[in-house]
Amino acid sequence: MRLRTRLAAGFFVAVCFSTLVGRLWYLQIHEYDFYAQRAAGQQLRDSVVPAPRGDILDANGTPLAVSASCWTIRAVPREMADEDVAAASAALARILELNEADVLEKLGQRKSNDALLKRRVDQATADAVREACLENDWQGILILQDTRRWYPEGDFAASLLGFTNVDNQGVAGLELEYNSLLTGQDGRVLSAKNAWGYDMPTDYDTYIQPVQGNSLQLTVDVNVQHYLENYLSTAVKEHSVTARGVGIVMEVDTGRILAIATKPDYDPNEPRVIQDEAVRAQVDALTGEERTQALTLAQQTQWRNKAVSDLYEPGSVFKLITCAAALDAGVATTSDSFFCGESYGVAGIHFHCANHKQHGVQNLAQALQNSCNQSFIQIGQRLGKEAFCDYFAAFGLQEATGIDLPAEPKKSEFYTADRMGPAVILAKRPHSPPMPRHRMAAKVRCGPERGNEH
Numbered sequence: 496m497r498l499r500t501r502l503a504a505g506f507f508v509a510v511c512f513s514t515l516v517g518r519l520w521y522l523q524i525h526e527y528d529f530y531a532q533r534a535a536g537q538q539l540r541d542s543v544v545p546a547p548r549g550d551i552l553d554a555n556g557t558p559l560a561v562s563a564s565c566w567t568i569r570a571v572p573r574e575m576a577d578e579d580v581a582a583a584s585a586a587l588a589r590i591l592e593l594n595e596a597d598v599l600e601k602l603g604q605r606k607s608n609d610a611l612l613k614r615r616v617d618q619a620t621a622d623a624v625r626e627a628c629l630e631n632d633w634q635g636i637l638i639l640q641d642t643r644r645w646y647p648e649g650d651f652a653a654s655l656l657g658f659t660n661v662d663n664q665g666v667a668g669l670e671l672e673y674n675s676l677l678t679g680q681d682g683r684v685l686s687a688k689n690a691w692g693y694d695m696p697t698d699y700d701t702y703i704q705p706v707q708g709n710s711l712q713l714t715v716d717v718n719v720q721h722y723l724e725n726y727l728s729t730a731v732k733e734h735s736v737t738a739r740g741v742g743i744v745m746e747v748d749t750g751r752i753l754a755i756a757t758k759p760d761y762d763p764n765e766p767r768v769i770q771d772e773a774v775r776a777q778v779d780a781l782t783g784e785e786r787t788q789a790l791t792l793a794q795q796t797q798w799r800n801k802a803v804s805d806l807y808e809p810g811s812v813f814k815l816i817t818c819a820a821a822l823d824a825g826v827a828t829t830s831d832s833f834f835c836g837e838s839y840g841v842a843g844i845h846f847h848c849a850n851h852k853q854h855g856v857q858n859l860a861q862a863l864q865n866s867c868n869q870s871f872i873q874i875g876q877r878l879g880k881e882a883f884c885d886y887f888a889a890f891g892l893q894e895a896t897g898i899d900l901p902a903e904p905k906k907s908e909f910y911t912a913d914r915m916g917p918a919v920i921l922a923k924r925p926h927s928p929p930m931p932r933h934r935m936a937a938k939v940r941c942g943p944e945r946g947n948e949h
Contacts, residue, residue: 542686546679547642548663549708551656551670553717554753560656560670560763562663562707563645566621566638568612572602574635583633587612590623614661615643644670650762650770652720654800655755655900658763666766667798669711672901679708714751719744723754731758741801752898761797769793804902811866817875818863820886826877829859833870842916846872884912 547562568591575583580602588595591613601610616624621638628636644659657668665674682705723742731740744754761770769775769790778789799805821827835854838845848854848868854861862870875883887893887909895903 542637542639542684544639544682544684544703544705545641545663546681546705547707548644548659548679549677549710551677552710552712553715553720554713555717556712557717558647559652559713559717560644560646562642565615565617565641565643567614567641568616568621568624569637569639570602570610570612571635571637572604572607572610575602575633577605579631579633582631583627583636586627586631587624587636590620590627591616615641644763646763648717649764650760651724652715652756653760653763653766654757654798654802655715656763657798657901658766668800668900669713672899673711677708677711680706682706714746714753715755716753720754720756724756724758727756727758739801741805741807743802755800755802757799757801759797766798767794770797800900800902803898803900804904806904806908814863814866814871816886816890816892817871817878817883818859820883821874821878822859823886824878824882826882827859827874831859832856833859833862833867833873835862835865835867835869839869839872841872841876880912880915 548560550558550562551560552558568587572580581599584599584602585595587593588598591598593613598612601607601612604610624636625638627633642663644663646653646656646658653668655668657670657672658666659670660666663678665671665677670677683701683703685701685703723744727740727742730736740758742754742756742758743752745751746753759770762768769778771793774793778786778793781789818827822829834856835848835852837851837853838847840846846868849866852865854865854867854870857865857867857870859870859874861867862874878886893907893909895905895907897903
């Protein structure tokens with residue numbers, strides 16, 4: 496009987512031991528990653544240290560967009576003593592200019608590990624919070640270093656630069672186009688916690704330094720940009736422009752954009768504030784969903800870079816393209832003469848020059864100088880619509896420019912030869928091949944050309 500009892504007891508001990516060993520193997524080997532992560536979560540606090548974005552500089556190195564230091568105030572309510580909640584809520588609400596009831600509600604969530612109090616405060620405010628916590632020995636208030644985007648020139652080159660959101664991610668303009676290049680690599684602070692979940696001394700902290708993003712240097716010259724914006728703003732006011740004015744300054748030899756502006760625009764430091772006072776008043780007069788829709792439309796309108804996103808009819812400036820095509824094709828020379836009288840008839844329709852001016856006999860240079868409609872109708876007739884369209888394509892005006900700014904239309908709008916109306920041909924000339932691609936001007940925007948369909 497004793498032998499059988501010992502054997503039975505040994506069997507049960509072996510079974511229990513085997514089960515325990517198997518369970519330990521399962522937990523320590525098979526489920527190792529799960530429990531290791533869970534232990535780290537209980538023993539460590541991982542705080543992100545945001546990396547500053549790279550600077551945006553003009554061609555001379557003048558900073559147009561930089562990252563400035565700021566601080567975010569967060570709380571760990573479960574670490575604050577119950578008797579401190581009311582006093583801390585009142586003091587922090589006063590320092591951070593918040594509603595005391597809202598702060599009390601956040602700190603009153605006694606099991607919470609994280610509560611955002613206020614983002615991006617200045618150094619003076621952060622110092623005031625730190626001093627209050629030290630004086631009163633309040634636990635659970637975190638003062639985390641952060642960065643915010645700052646545009647030193649205010650509403651300067653706003654439609655070009657764009658802006659960032661609260662997470663420092665690009666939303667428009669160059670900030671969006673080069674977001675991945677400008678975004679840095681965030682750092683981290685690993686803080687050890689004791690068995691009760693409270694922070695241990697900073698000696699146990701591990702700090703990983705953030706890495707700033709790459710800087711971006713533009714072809715834009717801040718001096719040329721200032722001239723363009725000043726004169727463009729003046730023109731918009733003098734002529735009561737309602738759909739905003741656009742200007743581009745390009746270095747024709749290289750295609751570099753020296754200045755580009757849309758006026759009026761906005762202040763990228765406060766991009767959601769409507770800059771046009773009349774529009775802002777109209778929006779503020781509305782309520783509910785109607786106001787929300789009007790505000791969204793007004794914001795989208797002022798953020799839109801018309802110089803890139805909107806097609807437009809070039810008008811008389813396109814006479815340069817017609818002139819270049821005619822000279823290259825050999826259907827016109829600089830010594831040719833053209834007559835500008837009271838009007839010029841094409842297919843029964845009479846065309847005249849602006850303000851009914853009559854320029855008389857003039858050569859090609861004079862026709863360009865006077866922007867003479869009648870002369871360029873004659874030049875266009877010599878070129879012919881097929882050759883005209885070939886040169887239009889050879890100049891690259893059927894395609895997007897490929898400028899490195901967001902929201903450019905993929906293609907232009909234009910008349911093809913089969914859609915052009917009849918014209919009286921004064922003299923038949925042989926069509927020349929289209930201009931070689933290497934003669935294209937870089938980064939030229941051109942919209943639908945309807946003024947030269949004759």
